Amino acid sequence: MVTLRTYVFLDRLQPQLASYIGTTSRGFLPIPFDASLFVEIAPGLAINRITDVALKAxxxxxxxxxxxxxxxxxxxxxxxxxxxxxxxxEILRYLEIEEHDRMKPKIVSDQVIRSVEPYQAQLINRIRFGSMIIPGESLFILETEPAGYVAFAANEAEKAARVTLVEVRTFGAFGRLYLSGEESEIDSAREAAISAIESLSAGGRNS
Structure with missing residues (x-):
């Protein structure tokens, strides 16, 4: 039986998120303001059939x-x-489920670090695939479960505030987002990201 872990529609990919996907992905790259859908399922191998259904239809x-x-x-x-x-x-029809059957996302952790120290900025920059964080900026870190929902949080945060996308991981056990910027902008981005996750209704279990 397939479990629908993530099912989330992004109406307009924001420029930084679209560019990040283009940097880290091996498929056909989106451009800013494309519409996007993230689908995450278990077990993993079943995603091959899901892709086939979407592309043929x-x-x-x-x-x-x-x-x-x-x-x-x-x-x-x-x-x-x-x-x-x-x-x-078409994906939902193939799985014989509805959007509401997706797992409800939850925020595993979130934190804001004010005025990041130079050494910590260097550590973060060495592991990121997005833009660099500059010492003295504030940093927002968000973790979600399931992982795929963090893309929605990133997109809504970018809509709401002038922040820099440092890193976003949309797969695995947990999703993770790093945003940097001025303190007030980071606070606005945090509020938007958390509100986005909390706005998603679901009827599926969350384990």
Missing amino acids: TAVAPAMQIVERAYGLLEVHHAEQGEVRQAGA
Whole structure:
């Protein structure tokens, strides 16, 4: 039986998130303001069939298909929101479930570090795939479960505040987001990210 861990629609990929996906993905890269859908399931191998269903039914393009033993993640995108929504509908139809059956996301942890010290900024910059954090900026870190929902949090935070996307990990046991910027902007981004996660309703279990 397939468990729908993440199912979340992003209406307009914000420029930094779209660029980050383009930097880290091996598929067909999105451009800013494409619509996007993130689907995460368990077990991971079943994501191959999910990708097949979406691509045969619509004109969406996949940026990511990540297959792990436990979980699998698919991202698809298109300039037209209708194509992306239809891809999602076809996936749900194939799985014989509804969007509400997805697992409800939860925030595992969140923290803000004010005025990051130079040495810590260097440590973070060595592991990031996004932009660099500058010493003296504030840093917001968010962890979600399931992992895929952190993309939605990142996108909504970028809409709400002038922040820098340092790192976002959308697969694995937990999703993780790093944003940097001025203190007031980071506070606004944190509020938007947390509100985004809390706004997602679901009826599936969360383990």
